[in-house]
Amino acid sequence: VLLIAWGLDLLIGRRSMLGAVVSLVLIAGVISGSVVLLNRMDSARLPLAETVAEPLEDVTFASFTLDPAIGNMQISSLSDSTQLFEAQIPSRAERWTDYSITTTSGRAAVQLGLRGSISFPGIWGANPDWDWDVLLTDKIPLQLDVNMGVGRVELDLTDLLLEEVQVDLGVGEAVVRMPQQGRVSVEVDSGIGQT
8 A cells, every 4th residue: 555655646746736636635545445445354254153163973083283373272181071172263263264174984184273364463453362272082092283383382281192292383382291101202393482
């Protein structure tokens, strides 16, 4: 918008007094039109349900690929439940949330995260939280792959039957709580931050 305004000023505004007035009106129209368009696009988005869940049923093994891209993700156990998992999706994730589950012969593959462009906090002062709260069943063996671009990942593995965990974190912090006994392979790959 600023480049368009600058171009209008160069083409029309500097030629005469009438050109300056016309240029000013056109620039004001472009800026106000873009503000109206942004507000309409923001209000037209329909947010997904904030909770995603799947029943455990006949699943005997599950692999989870969680790709939130940005935010704070907490992962812990879902006890005394018939669900495979429950996830609280940030309300601002809206239409960018990507969710799929494939089940074959008792093995489930779950993918949950963001795709495409992300709507960051708006220019008008909105400051939404990007908190992902994922609860996994503690009844079957699991494999977990978390890909976080920027943010914090907190894994509480103390009550989960995890065989393998992989965390790929670009910038941020990873906190992993291990079970007191058993064997689990955990790999944390962090670019900038702390583990």
